[in-house]
Amino acid sequence: MNYPNKVIKAGEKNSQIVKAIQQRLIELGIGTLQGTGTFGPKTVSAVKQFQAMHRDRFGNPLIVDGEVGAITWEVLFDNGVPEEHEAPNTLLAKAIEVAESQVGVMEVPPGSNRGPQVEAYLASTNTPPGNYWCAAFVFWCFKKAAADLGIPNPVVKTAGCLDHWNRTQALKITTARAINNPSLVVPGSIFIKSHGGGFGHTGIVTAVNGGFIETIEGNSNPNGSSNGIGVFRITFRKINSIEKGFIIYG
Incomplete structure (x- = not known):
C-alpha cells in the first residue's frame, strides 16, 4: 500500500x-x-x-x-x-539548475559572509557585504533563472528569510500541512526556517522523499547549519524541521 x-x-x-x-x-x-x-x-x-x-x-x-x-x-x-525529483514548472526547474551550478561556492575567508560570489548574491538584493546571505542566494538563483528564461522574477527581493515569508504573494504551504501531506512540497519550493528573534534560514528544495527533503542552501555547512561558510547540497532535512513552511512560485 x-x-x-x-x-x-x-x-x-x-x-x-x-x-x-x-x-x-x-x-x-x-x-x-x-x-x-x-x-x-x-x-x-x-x-x-x-x-x-x-x-x-x-x-x-x-x-x-x-x-x-x-x-x-x-x-x-x-x-x-515515492520520491519526487521533477519540478512542476520551468522556472522552478531552472532555479534548481542554477542552484546546482553554485554548489561549492565558499566564503572568502570562511566565516566572513564575504567573497566575490557571496557578495554578488548580496548585491542582487541591494544588501551590503558581510551580511547573512542564504535568502540573497535564493533570490539570486531565481533572478538568474528568470533572466535565462526571459521572464520576470516573481521572488521577493530580500535578504531576509522571514521577510520573504511575510511579503510573498506566492503559494505558501505551512509545515503542518506539509507534514500531513508531503506531496504538497515540490522540487523548486523554497523552505523557510525560523530560529526566533527574527532570524531564520532558507534554501531551495531539489527533491522530496516522503518526510525528507533534499536541498541546496547558501550560507550553510555540510551539517545544514545556518550562517555557514558556503553553498552545500543537504540530503537529510526533515519536513518537520522546517518551522515556517514552503513557498512555491509559478
Whole structure:
C-alpha cells in the first residue's frame, strides 16, 4: 500500500489503512492487535513500541508519538514513499539548475559572509557585504533563472528569510500541512526556517522523499547549519524541521 499522504493516528476513519498498519505490526510481532481496523489505544501503543525500536533512513531514532506519518510509514513498510525529483514548472526547474551550478561556492575567508560570489548574491538584493546571505542566494538563483528564461522574477527581493515569508504573494504551504501531506512540497519550493528573534534560514528544495527533503542552501555547512561558510547540497532535512513552511512560485 502506498503512503496515503496524511498522518494516520488515533480516530482514523479509513479502516483499510488502519488494518494494513495493524497487519504489518502483527507480522513484526509488535503489540497485541486483532486487526480490527480501529486505531485505538492498543494500536497507538503498538506504533509507539515500533517507533522506539527503529530508526529512519539516516539512522536517527523515530519520534515516539504513536502516529504513522511519512517517515514512520517508510520504515514500517520498508518500501519507502515515492520520491519526487521533477519540478512542476520551468522556472522552478531552472532555479534548481542554477542552484546546482553554485554548489561549492565558499566564503572568502570562511566565516566572513564575504567573497566575490557571496557578495554578488548580496548585491542582487541591494544588501551590503558581510551580511547573512542564504535568502540573497535564493533570490539570486531565481533572478538568474528568470533572466535565462526571459521572464520576470516573481521572488521577493530580500535578504531576509522571514521577510520573504511575510511579503510573498506566492503559494505558501505551512509545515503542518506539509507534514500531513508531503506531496504538497515540490522540487523548486523554497523552505523557510525560523530560529526566533527574527532570524531564520532558507534554501531551495531539489527533491522530496516522503518526510525528507533534499536541498541546496547558501550560507550553510555540510551539517545544514545556518550562517555557514558556503553553498552545500543537504540530503537529510526533515519536513518537520522546517518551522515556517514552503513557498512555491509559478
